Amino acid sequence: MKELNCPTCPGRRAPRQLLCPTCWHTLPGATRNRLTIRDPRTPMRRQQLRAALADKTPLPLVRVSR
């Protein structure tokens, strides 16, 4: 399967994942849970993650809305 660069480290991620496994597990559990929910607010949560990464927010502090 094709792999892509992780947005926050030199690691690689699968196309369907937002981050590499290492970075993903560095996120708070509540944030991970919310990012795996599929509903009309999914794009908004992903945008919040991208904005937090762009602001260099440490991964353990990244939060997204419900």
Ligand SMILES: [Zn+2]
């Ligand atoms: Zn990573």
